[in-house]
C-alpha cells in the first residue's frame with residue numbers, strides 16, 4: 001500500500017503486560033471513514049494508540065504512506081496524524097479560537113504554548129477553516145466553560161483539524177453525547193472523509209458505526225471481520241463478538257442493528 005494509507009501489519013501490542021492486540025492487519029485509507037468496533041476490552045483503544053505510534057508494537061508494524069511509522073521523524077508524524085483521545089478535557093477558561101489554535105502546534109510548539117516559529121497568516125487561516133468546518137466559528141470568542149458537551153466535542157474536533165492532518169483518529173468521540181450530538185460528530189467525520197481525510201473512529205454504537213465506509217470488528221485482540229458495514233454487521237459476527245442475538249435490518253439504505261432481549 002502506498003501514499004495516504006495507515007496500515008497495521010500483523011500487529012501485536014501489549015497494554016501493560018496484557019496482549020491486547022494480537023496479530024491485526026488492517027488497511028486504513030485517506031478519504032475513508034473507518035470505524036473500529038468490538039466489545040469492551042477487545043483492544044480498540046490499544047490499536048488506535050499503536051496506529052499513532054503511542055504504543056510500540058511487540059511484533060508487526062504500522063506503516064504510514066508505505067513507510068514504517070518508527071522511521072518517521074516525530075514532528076512529521078505528528079503533523080500527519082491527529083488524535084482525539086477518549087474524554088479529553090479542554091481548558092475551561094480558554095476561548096474557543098485559542099484552543100483551536102493550539103492544534104497548529106504539533107511538533108513545533110514547545111509546552112503547547114511557546115511557539116518555536118512565527119505565527120503566520122496560513123496558521124490563522126487554518127484555524128478559521130477548522131472552526132468553519134466544525135460549525136464552531138459562531139462561538140469562537142466564547143470560553144469553553146460556557147459550551148455544551150456537544151459543542152465542546154466539536155471544538156476538540158476543530159483543534160485536531162487545525163493541524164491539517166492526513167488522518168484523524170478518534171477514540172469514542174460520541175461518548176456522553178446525546179443522540180443528536182452523536183450524529184452530528186459522525187456527520188462531521190463523514191464530511192471530512194469525503195473531503196479527503198482518513199478518519200478512524202472507535203465507536204460503541206453499532207448504529208452510528210453502520211454509517212462508516214469501512215468497519216473493523218475486534219474481539220479478544222483479533223480482527224474478527226473487516227469490510228463494508230454489510231459485510232461486518234451480520235448476526236453471526238455480532239453473536240461471535242458480543243455473544244448476543246441481533247437482527248440486522250435495512251431502512252432507507254442504512255443498516256440498523258437491533259439486539260434481541
Ligand SMILES: Nc1ncnc2c1ncn2[C@@H]1O[C@H](COP(=O)(O)OP(=O)(O)OP(=O)(O)O)[C@@H](O)[C@H]1O
Pocket residue numbers: 015016017018019020038039040041042043044045046047
Ligand atoms: N495498562 C494495562 N495493563 C494491563 N492490561 C491492560 C492495560 N490497559 C488495557 N489493558 C487490557 O487490555 C485489553 C484491551 O484494552 P483496550 O482499552 O484496548 O480495549 P477497548 O476495546 O478499547 O475497551 P473499551 O471498549 O472498554 O474501552 C483489556 O482487556 C484491558 O483490560
